[in-house]
Amino acid sequence: MALDSIDRSPPPFFRQGLSALSKLVLFGFLSLLLMSADHRLGLSQPVRSVISVALAPVQWMALLPTRGSDALQAYFKGVDEARDAAHQYQTRTIAQAQRLQQAEQLLQEANKKRKAYKFVNSIK
Numbered sequence: 696m697a698l699d700s701i702d703r704s705p706p707p708f709f710r711q712g713l714s715a716l717s718k719l720v721l722f723g724f725l726s727l728l729l730m731s732a733d734h735r736l737g738l739s740q741p742v743r744s745v746i747s748v749a750l751a752p753v754q755w756m757a758l759l760p761t762r763g764s765d766a767l768q769a770y771f772k773g774v775d776e777a778r779d780a781a782h783q784y785q786t787r788t789i790a791q792a793q794r795l796q797q798a799e800q801l802l803q804e805a806n807k808k809r810k811a812y813k814f815v816n817s818i819k
């Protein structure tokens with residue numbers, strides 16, 4: 696008897712297994728049972744705590760790019776605000792310098808007119 700001639704496939708009973716609907720009902724019922732047991736007894740809390748502690752460094756590393764991006768965005772926003780404030784300050788300073796120059800010119804003109812008025816009144 697050669698090894699090629701032996702049929703190695705399992706019998707049809709073992710190949711068939713449960714139907715898809717039976718598996719769906721079984722696993723659905725099992726999941727509901729496990730969820731309700733966990734809710735009432737808190738069975739998975741220690742497991743979740745251990746997983747949370749183990750994954751905390753991974754979570755921290757995963758959030759680094761977002762935090763870096765936020766920090767960089769805040770920095771450039773601050774730079775833009777400082778540039779805008781400096782521009783407003785410069786504009787205000789120039790406007791005040793122009794007003795001061797006009798006020799000085801008006802004051803000098805007023806002084807000249809007073810001197811001229813006093814001179815004209817002293818002649819009369």
